[in-house]
Amino acid sequence: MKAVQLDKNQKFVYTDVEEAKVGSKDVRIKVFAAGICGSDTHKIATGWKYDLPAIMGHEFSGEIIEVGSEVTKYSIGDRVVGMPLLPCHECEYCERGLYGMCENYKMIGTHFGGAFAENLVIPERNVLPIGDMSYEDAAMIEPLAVAMHSVMNVGVEIGDTAVVLGTGTIGLFTIKTLLLAGAKYVIAVDINNDKIEAAKDNGAMYGINSLEEDLQARVMEITNGLGADIVMECAGSKITQEQALLLAKKRGKVGYTGIAYSDVLMHEKPFENIFRRELTVKGFWNSYSAPFPGKEWTNLIDFINQGRIKLDGMVTHRYPLSGVADAFDMILSRKESYNKVMIFPQEGVK
Structure with a gap:
């Protein structure tokens, strides 16, 4: 099959590779859409630390084209989304349903061949049916589930005011899920005016460019001097990671x-x-809960198919499989403003 490998020189090479074998409890997915994650970009910018050559890509959807002998839930032709986390299902944390905390986990796109390929192999338990949604929308469920996991666990109450620091893909998805969970309004904060406008298009009532305005003063003005009930830090910046603690009201909640x-x-x-303000401070990692993969995933599939979460406009750049190197070059060079960047391994299918 065709795939894009990260080679020993940490360069992307579009080449022919041998297909992985399908185990008795595995399925083979023909990949129709695969997103580029911010963590992918960081791994390339700082140096890939895993075995090379490697096939990246852990946000993906497609069609099942082969099933193992013991697969019972799926058939050839089923349209599915894949969950990239491969927990051991045996450690203490897995037994408690805390799969994101697994002590022995592996990841598709890191430890095993990922979705920047024409097909990949994954355990049956790591796929879910997507109904009628587009493959492109389905490939965004993984980052959406990261946002949903944080919002489900930070403790949003109906009528809360919220601040989201950083309006990249995860920030935009966090805005969507905060509003779905009952937040009255969201204040979006970034240093890029295009991203602030994108946040408003996705439901934020207010947008603040923290390079152009006094962030703390503006948030206090909007919240009548109290601060926000919820502050979500989605930028991964040491500046915003500190600012988050300045924007929450007394007894407020801060999520990282x-x-x-x-x-x-x-x-x-x-x-x-x-x-002094008795803040609740929580961190959120990954997107899973019990029963595996969790309500984050199953709810999102329903919400998207019901039209309660709309993803129009989230994808700003689209590349064929052979264009993976160009996609990363665009992202790393910051030549253009972007949100979700999507790869299409099968020509003409979205």
Whole structure:
């Protein structure tokens, strides 16, 4: 099959590779859409730390074209989305249904061949049917589930006010799920005006460019001097990771989804806010719950098919499989403003 491999020189090569074998409880998926994740970009920018050559891609959807001898839930021709996490299902955390905390997990697109290929092999338990939604929409369920996981667990109450710091893909999806969970309005914060406008298009009532306005003063103005009930940090910046603690009201909730890419050193005031304002501070990793893969995934499939979550306009750039290197070059060089970047391994299918 055709695939894009990251070679020993950490360069993307469009080439022929041998297909993985299908085990008795596996299915082979013909990949129709695969998204590029922010973590993929970081791994390339900082140097791939896993075995090479590698086939990346962990946000994907497609059609089942082969099933193992013990597969019972799926048939050839089924349209599905894939869950990339491969928990061991045996450690203490897996037994408690905390699959994202698995001590022995593997990942499709990291430890095993990923979705930047014409097809891939994955366990039967790691797929779900997608109904009539497009393959492109289905390939966004994985990052949507990351946002849904954080919103489900931060403790949103109907009528809450919320701030989202960072309006990339995860930030936009967090806005959508906060509103779905009952937030009265969302204040979107970024340093890119195009991304702020995208946040407004996706439901944010207010947008703040923190390079152009006093962020804390503006949030306090909008919230009548109280601060926000919920603050979600989605930028992965040491600046916003500190700012989050300045924007929450007394007894407010602060959720961290953005990855820390450097040391986070905190000034006195934001740290004092944690205990003086009795803030609840939580971190969120991955997108899974019990029963595997969790309500994050199953709810999102229903919400998208019901039209309660709309993904129009989320994909800003589309590339064929042979264009993976060009896609990463565009992202890393910041030549253009972008949100979700999608790869299509099968010509003409979305």
